[in-house]
Amino acid sequence: MSLSTPDWLEGPYRTAVERSRERQPRFESSSGAEIGAIYGPEALADWSYHEKLGYPGEYPFTRGVQSTMYRGRLWTMRQYAGFGDADESNRRYKFLLEQGQTGLSVAFDLPTQIGYDSDDPRAEGEVGKVGVAIASLADMEVLTAGLPLEKVTTSMTINATGSILLAMYVAAAKKQGADLAKVGGTIQHDVLKEYIARGTYIFPPRPSLRLITDVFAWCRDELPEWNTISISGYHMREAGCTAAQELAFTFANAIEYCDAALATGLKFDDIAGRLSFFWACHSNFLEEVAKFRASRRMWAKIAKERYGATSARSQMLRFHTQTGGATLTAQQPLNNLLRTGFQAMSAVLGGTQSLHTNSYDEALALPTEAAVELALRTQQIIGYETGVADVIDPLAGSYYIEALTDRVEDEANQYLARIEDMGGGLACIEQGYQQREIQESAFRLQRMAETRERIVVGVNQFQTGSVVVPEMLRVEAAVARNQVERLQALRASRDGAAVDAALARIRAAARGTDNMVPLLIEAVEAYATIGEICNVLRDEWGEYQEVLTI
Amino acid sequence: MTTEQRTIRVLIAKPGLDGHDRGAKVVARALRDAGMEVIYTGIRQTPEMIAEAALQEDVQVVGLSILSGAHLELFPRVIAELKQRGVDDVLLFCGGIIPEADVPAIQAMGFAGVFGPGTDTGVIIEFVREHAKERA
Numbered sequence: 269m270s271l272s273t274p275d276w277l278e279g280p281y282r283t284a285v286e287r288s289r290e291r292q293p294r295f296e297s298s299s300g301a302e303i304g305a306i307y308g309p310e311a312l313a314d315w316s317y318h319e320k321l322g323y324p325g326e327y328p329f330t331r332g333v334q335s336t337m338y339r340g341r342l343w344t345m346r347q348y349a350g351f352g353d354a355d356e357s358n359r360r361y362k363f364l365l366e367q368g369q370t371g372l373s374v375a376f377d378l379p380t381q382i383g384y385d386s387d388d389p390r391a392e393g394e395v396g397k398v399g400v401a402i403a404s405l406a407d408m409e410v411l412t413a414g415l416p417l418e419k420v421t422t423s424m425t426i427n428a429t430g431s432i433l434l435a436m437y438v439a440a441a442k443k444q445g446a447d448l449a450k451v452g453g454t455i456q457h458d459v460l461k462e463y464i465a466r467g468t469y470i471f472p473p474r475p476s477l478r479l480i481t482d483v484f485a486w487c488r489d490e491l492p493e494w495n496t497i498s499i500s501g502y503h504m505r506e507a508g509c510t511a512a513q514e515l516a517f518t519f520a521n522a523i524e525y526c527d528a529a530l531a532t533g534l535k536f537d538d539i540a541g542r543l544s545f546f547w548a549c550h551s552n553f554l555e556e557v558a559k560f561r562a563s564r565r566m567w568a569k570i571a572k573e574r575y576g577a578t579s580a581r582s583q584m585l586r587f588h589t590q591t592g593g594a595t596l597t598a599q600q601p602l603n604n605l606l607r608t609g610f611q612a613m614s615a616v617l618g619g620t621q622s623l624h625t626n627s628y629d630e631a632l633a634l635p636t637e638a639a640v641e642l643a644l645r646t647q648q649i650i651g652y653e654t655g656v657a658d659v660i661d662p663l664a665g666s667y668y669i670e671a672l673t674d675r676v677e678d679e680a681n682q683y684l685a686r687i688e689d690m691g692g693g694l695a696c697i698e699q700g701y702q703q704r705e706i707q708e709s710a711f712r713l714q715r716m717a718e719t720r721e722r723i724v725v726g727v728n729q730f731q732t733g734s735v736v737v738p739e740m741l742r743v744e745a746a747v748a749r750n751q752v753e754r755l756q757a758l759r760a761s762r763d764g765a766a767v768d769a770a771l772a773r774i775r776a777a778a779r780g781t782d783n784m785v786p787l788l789i790e791a792v793e794a795y796a797t798i799g800e801i802c803n804v805l806r807d808e809w810g811e812y813q814e815v816l817t818i
Numbered sequence: 819m820t821t822e823q824r825t826i827r828v829l830i831a832k833p834g835l836d837g838h839d840r841g842a843k844v845v846a847r848a849l850r851d852a853g854m855e856v857i858y859t860g861i862r863q864t865p866e867m868i869a870e871a872a873l874q875e876d877v878q879v880v881g882l883s884i885l886s887g888a889h890l891e892l893f894p895r896v897i898a899e900l901k902q903r904g905v906d907d908v909l910l911f912c913g914g915i916i917p918e919a920d921v922p923a924i925q926a927m928g929f930a931g932v933f934g935p936g937t938d939t940g941v942i943i944e945f946v947r948e949h950a951k952e953r954a
Binding site for chain 2: 378379381382384390391392393394397398462465466467468506507508594596597598599631632633634707710711714718724727728740743814816818
């Protein structure tokens with residue numbers, strides 16, 4: 269008996285389905301595409317191994333960006349953390365490093381992200397809440413005290429004020445006596461996706477792109493180990509989009525950044541090696557693995573075909589992954605440990621360079637130390653016990669995985685083509701296109717959960733009456749008061765004339781075209797605050813106004 | 819029914835600095851689909867802006883969404899600003915990441931409904947219909 273897969277589906281399989289119905293009338297991917305019952309050799313009929321996959325470390329990098337992948341070194345285990353004041357966060361980082369974490373990831377509070385000092389009226393109630401408050405270099409010095417900045421790499425989730433926090437980090441590293449050639453880390457600095465989903469923008473697109481390309485240029489010369497941007501699909505996915513949209517919207521933004529850099533005279537190969545990406549990992553295990561693999565192949569092609577990249581380094585997509593915050597439930601919170609574990613496993617099978625695993629209590633509040641520790645242990649168990657890291661890209665060649673990788677890529681390319689037709693990523697943002705698409709997907713997911721087409725364990729099925737409220741972390745009000753007092757003491761003790769002079773130079777540069785980064789470093793070294801610097805820039809550049817799409 | 823029922827007008831607002839608007843937009847859309855007139859403010863609204871919008875738009879219902887943890891500081895300020903403008907009869911509800919332990923304090927401020935993650939939008943629609951009637 270040698271039936272082809274289509275013949276088997278038409279014959280024995282159909283008979284079986286007619287005899288007893290399947291669990292649901294149709295099985296779907298996150299974007300609503302139908303998933304077949306089984307995939308066989310026919311799914312890969314015209315498929316070429318060398319064209320589609322190649323070898324790890326080689327174009328098109330489908331199998332991974334390094335030749336040895338996790339056999340050489342496991343991914344960086346990088347837990348996003350930060351709350352309260354700089355001192356408290358510094359203690360959490362030291363704790364995480366002692367527990368075997370291999371890189372730092374700093375969460376900033378919203379005033380820091382939006383360029384308000386801790387004592388600004390707009391900051392009330394927000395100081396130290398979703399991350400650490402850093403108003404000046406003095407806070408950054410406390411945050412990094414005792415951390416060897418030449419050795420640990422630090423990722424900072426900071427966008428509109430990314431160049432200023434980078435300036436502070438560099439100034440703190442210089443004070444430690446660190447060699448800037450060895451200082452590594454990442455700033456997110458992806459402002460376009462803030463307009464689409466995350467919301468911590470300040471300035472309009474043009475000056476925002478200018479700050480981003482200034483960072484590209486300055487880091488190329490002065491901070492060669494720094495990832496100048498983390499172009500992020502994560503937040504758009506969390507806001508509700510599908511896996512394919514996540515890739516397409518992110519690459520549309522990436523293209524805007526690269527085009528902006530080229531327009532200033534930078535060469536693609538000068539900047540491409542320090543671009544990094546950031547994906548979400550949601551619960552559809554195999555689709556997410558396929559998405560990660562497809563993302564590498566897509567970017568390699570964009571780099572090579574669109575930008576003429578010649579070096580492997582410029583073609584490879586390196587990415588960080590975070591498990592899906594929006595998949596966590598407040599109901600039966602311990603279930604989140606399992607969701608996060610499976611998501612982390614698919615990120616590893618997808619070849620991520622670094623990983624954050626969410627804590628099980630995050631749908632309720634900021635994570636406790638015990639919950640963060642469990643999240644880190646999840647990664648260590650995957651890395652050291654399961655054996656999946658011992659072989660490179662182990663799911664390659666599976667009929668389904670390869671067919672799905674191709675399909676995610678196709679779907680994402682279709683979206684990307686539509687965006688190009690509409691004038692590119694930025695033009696689409698200004699028309700509210702991505703925002704509307706995300707809203708639609710989010711609403712569809714919500715409806716599917718409400719009609720139970722989509723089962724969320726513990727929420728719309730298998731509920732239990734009793735709610736266990738775990739112990740929670742609270743940021744005390746005293747943290748904000750102390751932060752404000754420290755800031756006011758700093759303003760009273762610094763050399764005011766030096767601050768004024770530095771701010772005046774920033775104002776002049778904002779009107780011209782000089783690279784802003786050296787001036788920002790000079791200003792933070794004079795202890796100018798983030799709010800003072802941003803107020804000058806707001807004054808010169810204005811503020812972005814949200815495109816309302818509902 | 820002898821009197822014509824007035825369409826329920828709802829303001830959905832995001833106080834504070836957080837940009838997580840997925841929940842706010844889903845709720846706004848669900849209430850609109852249920853036949854209500856919904857005004858969504860967008861993100862980063864100050865208490866003054868929210869109260870002013872509630873007054874100008876003449877709403878019977880105000881829903882606040884916040885995920886940054888600043889609810890205990892910002893909600894009382896929104897209520898104070900509403901009162902200052904003479905808007906003291908609106909139905910208030912809220913949602914977001916709001917710890918169970920804070921719910922009694924928020925109810926005491928005057929919020930008739932507190933809806934956490936995973937809430938069915940049908941529950942919110944019913945809640946608004948039920949309670950807005952009393953104020954129509």
